[in-house]
Amino acid sequence: MSEPDPDRTAPDVTVVIPVYNAMPYLRRCLDSVLGQTIGLDRLQVVAVDDGSSDGGGDLLDDVAAACPDVFTVLHQPNSGGPALPCNRGLELATGRWVYFLGADDYLSPTSLARLVDRGDAWGSDVIFGTMRGESGRFVDQRMYRRTRRDITFLDSPLPYALSNTKLFRRSLLDEHQIRYALDLRVGSDQPFTVEALIHARRVSVLNDQVYYHAVKRDDASNITYTMDWRTRLADIADVMAHIADVVEPGPLRDAVYTRHFTWEISKLLTRDLPTLAGTEQYDLLTSVTALFELYDTPGLDARLGPRTRLRLRLAQTGQLELLLKVVGYQRMHRKPPLAVRDGVVHLWSPGLGSWSVDPRWYVFSPGKPHLYLAASLELTAAQVIADELELVGRIGLTTDRADGLRLALMPLADDRDGPPGTRILTDEPDPPAEVAATLTAGDDGTASEFAVRLPLVPTLRTTRIDEGEQRYSVRLRVPVTTGCYDLPVPAGDRGQQRIVRSALHVWQTTLRSDRTGALVLSIERLPVARAVRAWTRRLRREPDAVAARSTTIHRLEE
Structure with missing residues (x-):
């Protein structure tokens, strides 16, 4: 020394x-x-x-x-x-x-x-x-x-x-x-x-x-990769017992133990369980259940994520076959669809709706469903056809409501204000245009397909020549009991410009991405003479491109 x-x-x-x-x-x-x-x-x-x-x-x-x-x-x-x-x-x-x-x-x-x-x-x-x-x-x-x-x-x-x-x-x-x-x-x-x-x-x-x-060492010797599940579970239990000696039962202990059940214990169920022989699998379920029931409280249950909660409850009830299906599905789908049932948001996994499970095990809580939905939203087509805005895409959602997914236009204040991000609406004025989408559920927990057409005539006729370009954020909305999840539609690199004409008025509609990547619809009412001149010049300059883009003058019935 x-x-x-x-x-x-x-x-x-x-x-x-x-x-x-x-x-x-x-x-x-x-x-x-x-x-x-x-x-x-x-x-x-x-x-x-x-x-x-x-x-x-x-x-x-x-x-x-x-x-x-x-x-x-x-x-x-x-x-x-x-x-x-x-x-x-x-x-x-x-x-x-x-x-x-x-x-x-x-x-x-x-x-x-x-x-x-x-x-x-x-x-x-x-x-x-x-x-x-x-x-x-x-x-x-x-x-x-x-x-x-x-x-x-x-x-x-x-x-x-x-x-x-x-x-x-x-x-x-x-x-x-x-x-x-x-x-x-x-x-x-x-x-x-x-x-x-x-x-x-x-x-x-x-x-x-x-x-x-x-x-991490090259030989990984500073991490206990070679320990069997019994040794690791015993070590986790010992650590949790020591924590119990210094933290009284209550919210603090629940918060700390959330980590152990979400990380260390979950690894036993997701990594070890599928590789074990039958009797070993049941031994693992029994051992995990004993530890879980020792510290399980309503506060802990409320803090556990939906994926972890479901695995632990299935282990607790001895549903090995379903648990293995859930583990396999969760491994393949890091962000499975959300399922809205009676206004409650669930995280889809095998067994949802089965008699052998409690639907509360699948509830998406804690968490922010609107962010989950936004991450799964994908646009495959967007265009203005005649007097309608048409969108086609995919979203991680199934719902029991006929109007469970709606397309809406939300006015934007001026060109400097981008669309708001994903959010929850609790008291929002009705948008100028809104319509229910058709939602086709995916197979075996895959994303659903949606298609929707929103009539534009009411919105077009509120646009004045002297007001210049009017901008609208294109939104998808998922209504639930407590509010409405409001999602900006990702535009990708899509863009389109259309001219729409009635007997007395002409509008130019433009679909484009704003600086945040969200889809924005711009509408500008044009004097008829200016619109015809612009259209004629473009047709002469780019006849092939204009034809390829199917840019036409659509007549609207008054």
Whole structure:
């Protein structure tokens, strides 16, 4: 063990690095720490060699010899996991802040300086920044979408960011005696982090840069890919039991456990279950059900996504054959259609409507159905024919309402205002034109086909010559009990211009994409003489193109 200078001023940050056979990644890890812009005078590094046999311990000694005032090394027999090394690092920490860094991973140069600066300015007890996976390592990015000074388990995806790769105020850890559980083979950072987060006065996140680079080793030895399902399930259960010791039953615990059932437990049902033999499959269902029923609450059920909830309920009721069908379907359809039944939105999966299932298992909650619908909306044809606007396309929707899908035109204020995005309408004035679409349900949970024609005569006749071009956002609307999901129609690269004439009036209609990619219909009433001259010039200039585009003058009956 190397000892730092006892007269050195206490640093701002202590970086604790548990090390076990991390070569050659360890070298980059150490370089990233010693190269931090915060400066060595504000830094303490405690590396705990947990019985490495790959030469990593020698590298740590060399670095400690070169930086004795900054770098402390502890050597110990292998303990079987990072918990004991992290606790020993905490014992020697003297910094105001403590940061835990995996020996495989590395930091961006300004990470510690930025975190300390913001943590001090905001009075945070825990603060962390964007983590990015490297070499194929998956890191959930929901937590890093924006910088937030205050986050909690109830108002953010914090349950999906329970690693210890955060900056902790050391006084918080000491005051509450927060340490790593030594009886957990894996996942010891989760109860440690959860306990710190629930005691913290303020938790903050920064997304202004990548702070932490999480590396997947070439041999994947830092991830337990080779463990069988029984071992992994036992480890998950142990972690959840430790979390139960530090978080009382209620909304906070439900929020944390949402992560475990959505991630770790769901992987057992989606990845392991289909590969097992019959008896093993039933053993897995029984084991998952026992854990689920131990922590199942109405609050947890309300937080689970519809895909996860359905899998767990089918496992709980022992419906193995249907569960396997659901897992296979969900694997093939990441965004299956929504099914509106009696005003309630369900996520379509095999078994919906069957006597053996509860339809509440399929309810699309929590979630934003209108965003789901918008993502599935695809336009295959759009044109003005005579006095009608015709659309043909596909959408992930089935509904029991005759008018379950409607086409509407929504006036736009001026040329600078683009169409609004996807939204929910609760009290919207009637649009100037609206008509029900024909919806043909797809087979076996595929997208439905829609076709619709909307008469334009009432809209055309409200357009005045002196008002110039009138613009309308082309919308598809899905009415439900609580409101109406209102979707802009994606235009793609489609465009069309038509001239429509009655005995006394001429209009020019234009379908085009606006800057957001949404379909917009523009209508302009033209003086008859101007319209005829424009049409004649174009016909002479581009007779073949005009014929190919079927651009004609349509007569409307008055």
